[in-house]
Amino acid sequence: MPIDFQQVRELLAAIANTDIVELQLKDDDFELTVRKGGMAMPAVASDGVQMATMPSPPVVIQAASSTPPPVESSPPPTIDPKWVEITSPMVGTFYRAPAPDEPPFVDIGEAVRVGQTVCIIEAMKLMNEIESEVAGQVVEVLVANGESVEYGQVLMRVNPN
Structure with a gap:
């Protein structure tokens, strides 16, 4: 089953507004662990692709899936430092x-x-x-x-x- 990142974002937003400190979801082809507090670390999928982070409050997200995330074909746009x-x-x-x-x-x-x-x-x-x-x-x-x-x-x- 492919990962629905919109649902993951909604789940993270809901968790951020609660007192939940840790949540772990497991399925046959997907695993998600969310921890609030401590130092935030970038979330990394099993293939090494960065998934998501929440800047504040600090959250650590770990996700693994048997289906690799889609790869974007176009390079990111150049960002002017004065913007x-x-x-x-x-x-x-x-x-x-x-x-x-x-x-x-x-x-x-x-x-x-x-x-x-x-x-x-x-x-x-x-x-x-x-x-x-x-x-x-x-x-x-x-x-x-x-x-x-x-x-x-x-x-x-x-x-x-």
Whole structure:
């Protein structure tokens, strides 16, 4: 059975909001161990590919599967060091627009100003507007609409004015 990383992200987000210190799930072809506290170490699958980490609170994730994760064919884009990253201040669900039938707050290539709402993070049924802390042009949106995000995860990058 292939690993559904979206379900793993949702499970990690749920665990992060509880007092659970350790969780271990095992199946015939999949094993997941989550530990909160102590030093965070990168999670590594049996084939050596880094899977996921949670920046805060520290979590150690170990996963093994008989099915190797998919390999991306395109190289990662070059990141300009002057770009400013807009990160998620919480665990939740990322939304690009205020409603499903409305246009996104911002698109790639659009200008943003300080204090402008760039997305919404839903956490515990509360909609939290995320505002830009920099004026500039949006160069990357790294999260898909409706995708779960972690604390500190980069949502988008802005080329400052």
